[in-house]
Amino acid sequence: MDITSAVVTGAASGIGRAIATRLRSSGTRVVLADIDAAALAGVAAELGADAVQTDVSDAGAMAALAAAAPGVQLVCLNAGIVGRDLGAPWEVGAEDWAGVFAVNVGGVANGLRAFVPPMLATGRPGHILITASLAGLVTFPTGGAYAASKHAVVALAEQAALALADTPIGVTVLCPALVRTGMSAEGEDPEIVADEALAAVRAGTFAVLPDIWSDAITRRAGRLVSGAQPEPPAPA
Numbered sequence: 001m002d003i004t005s006a007v008v009t010g011a012a013s014g015i016g017r018a019i020a021t022r023l024r025s026s027g028t029r030v031v032l033a034d035i036d037a038a039a040l041a042g043v044a045a046e047l048g049a050d051a052v053q054t055d056v057s058d059a060g061a062m063a064a065l066a067a068a069a070p071g072v073q074l075v076c077l078n079a080g081i082v083g084r085d086l087g088a089p090w091e092v093g094a095e096d097w098a099g100v101f102a103v104n105v106g107g108v109a110n111g112l113r114a115f116v117p118p119m120l121a122t123g124r125p126g127h128i129l130i131t132a133s134l135a136g137l138v139t140f141p142t143g144g145a146y147a148a149s150k151h152a153v154v155a156l157a158e159q160a161a162l163a164l165a166d167t168p169i170g171v172t173v174l175c176p177a178l179v180r181t182g183m184s185a186e187g188e189d190p191e192i193v194a195d196e197a198l199a200a201v202r203a204g205t206f207a208v209l210p211d212i213w214s215d216a217i218t219r220r221a222g223r224l225v226s227g228a229q230p231e232p233p234a235p236a
């Protein structure tokens, strides 16, 4: 798919910023969205892109973002937060459960609700790129609300892909392990992750995940089917 226009949420930093940078360098018109107005303005000026300050957990704000990008072809629902509490489920405060789910899951649901109906109405090819995480494909004993929220994001992406199967709208879910961004001091270079994500969009691939984790994902499915207790996942 030749990508001529795009919206990217969480575009002021990290993976979203890298996706927007790559898109701009290949001539795509991009509308950047982020809750951080100052950082957003800086990236918009640097990339020569439009910007709309947006809280993805606010359905009205996501509807306004969609209205600011009529006819958009690629929507990257990428904004996410890790939360404060990263322990076992019972160690996570009620506020953290609500806040992390509102942004990570609510942000994607609000994005699908705001963008998919007008994209379908155009009848033209389009694509939704959803940033989940490796944490949505395997389960660690800790990880707080973040881990459960990313499993929900993977499920939302699968739901959307199945429901859109007979339409010109494709779906890709990005599931990286650690990436060096505002969220993590270590990990993969965000530009490499952005390139892999955009290559998958162009190829129509559903899931993008690190090869060294594929066996752990398969093992998890096998243990679920056999009834075995879960085991902590490890890379190959």
Ligand SMILES: NC(=O)c1ccc[n+]([C@@H]2O[C@H](COP(=O)([O-])OP(=O)(O)OC[C@H]3O[C@@H](n4cnc5c(N)ncnc54)[C@H](O)[C@@H]3O)[C@@H](O)[C@H]2O)c1
Pocket: 009, 010, 011, 012, 013, 014, 015, 016, 033, 034, 035, 036, 039, 054, 055, 056, 057, 078, 079, 080, 081, 103, 131, 132, 133, 134, 175, 176, 177, 178, 179, 180, 181, 182, 183, 184, 187
């Ligand atoms: N960094 C990692 O190790 C890693 C690994 C797997 C998945 N991810 C996912 O990648 C996505 C991007 O994160 P990142 O690593 O680039 O982190 P980041 O913190 O560098 O960037 C996230 C951006 O989202 C914005 N944001 C936060 N809440 C928002 C809201 N309510 N509305 C709009 N924007 C909001 C932030 O202001 C920030 O600019 C997230 O969904 C994250 O869960 C990150």
